[in-house]
Amino acid sequence: MKILIIEDEQALYESILAYFTGEGNICELATDFVTASEKIALYHYDCILLDLGLPDGEGLELLTRLKSMNKKDGVLIISARHSLDDRLAGLDLGADDYLVKPFHLSELKARVSAIVRRKNFEGTNLIIFDEIKVDVAAMKTTVNEHPVVLTKKEFDLLVYFLSNKNKVVTKNAMAEHLWGDEMDLSNDFDFIYTHVKNLKKKLSEAGSKDHLRSVYGIGYKFSSQ
């Protein structure tokens, strides 16, 4: 997928670029309002990561321009402002999602993937990974065409892993993704362990290879081998 990152904080966009590049993704970068609006006007992107606090312009203005050009690019707002008004304003202006800083790169990736899937497959919304096939819209999983029955949390977890394949996903990020950060389940990762264990078991029972690997106790990695 083709992604435009509009972000002025160097350390941050470097990390995002590093995380997103590869696996057939093309990432472009705009660090200011002018460059960003030029790129938006000239090219089409599957998803635009938009930081609202740009040094030379209001990020929301870019959204308005995008809409006035009638473009169908997906937009994910990333902002340090944890403000409901901003969130609503952004979503009203046609943004697809809103992520508050600080965020986990895996969460960002999962959200971007979700937006891109929604935009590109218009309803079918399929993720295919080796022998695993996930229909996100219908919430159905099959391994080698055999259906696997997963709970809601296990399913969410699988989609999260698939969006972040070949990456180490931390338990922190997984917990926040599954329960939301407001539940404040800090230091309480027994759940994650249980869910991962169940997911692994169900997948392998259905004949899948063992894709999930625990990494140093910090998190998990979902990969082909």
Added chain:
Amino acid sequence: MKLSTRYNRVNIITSIIVLIITGIIYYLVIHLILTNKLDKDLAVEENEIRQYTHTYKKLPLPATYLDQQISYSSPKGDTTDVREFSYTTYLNPKEKEQEPGRSLVTTVNLNGKTIVVTITKSRVESEDLVRIILLITLGITMLLLFSLLLINRFVLNRLWKPFYVVLNRMKAFEVTRMDNIKEEPTRIDEFNELNKSVNAMAEKVKQDYKELKSFTDNASHEMMTPLAVINSKLDSLLQTESFTEQQGALLEDIYQATGRLSRLHQSLLLLAKIENNLISDTEEIDLKEMIEAKIRQFQELFGRDGLNVEIKLSERKVTMSRYLADILLNNLFSNAVRHNINDGRISLELTSEKLTISNTGKTLNIHNRMFDRFSKSTESEGMGLGLAISKQICNLYGFNIEYSHIENMHFFSIYLG
């Protein structure tokens, strides 16, 4: 005590004392003057009798003139040359009644004989005069006091009106609302000055508050960015993947701390936002429905700790921000789970007037600081902000949140206004 009451009291007491003293002095002086005048009249009469006796060698008739009696008597004993004034009574022959009088007892020499002459004059007229003067004085005194009261009541009240208006405005002044204290037009210099000072002060307070707020905003924003960088760099670092077990453990600790820091930061921001009333998207919320959804969300947690949940909900709708309602319920639910014991109990009760969440748990020693920021039991994993936030949310909507405990049951009740 009100200033005007105090002033009135002092004023009236002083006036009464001064008037009483003046009245007494006035009475005495007039009395003295009139007595002097009577005495002079008596002396004139005495003189006339002397001259008469001297000229005609006989006593004038002991006649009774208007308000005047003259009588003669022979001296008792060895009296020579008596002359004294005294207060007596005077028998008014016309009206046949006793009247106060003034008499002069003196002697005349008639053919070598000493005769005592008593001249008595009625004092009734002068007494009347004194009485009238006294009454007039009293009347004036009363009138004066009455008008003083009236002045105090109406004029003073009106004079002080600008002061009370300014006072009320100051009371109603809320720094978060950013409205001005309007000037109360008045022609009195002191109040004009008060107006000016109050407005200047309000202006200064607002300015300081604004600066503080923008400082908080900026600080939190500036803090978010490095936090976001740390987070993303950690995520990136993790992908490089060639760590020893030890490095992994270190990374894990850093992750925990960063997560904690960003949660802490978000909680503080949220608190500041609620305090400054920056969350204004109120809507009607079906509390029962929301609690039921929350129970489903927490089902997994209840199951893990083997908690027995009792639910008794009746219909209740409240008007508040959905976002804040969600946070409030989250905090209370998390608390009830986190501070519970294995195989404990949680009971949820929603009636039209209150929502009570109670749970079994250890006995705590922070009862009275329950809703304070950063107060938490030693074994608590939280940050100690959850209940402070809950309280702020309740305050915002005029709800009253209370904590009580009976042995090992902890109760949090929210009285929905």
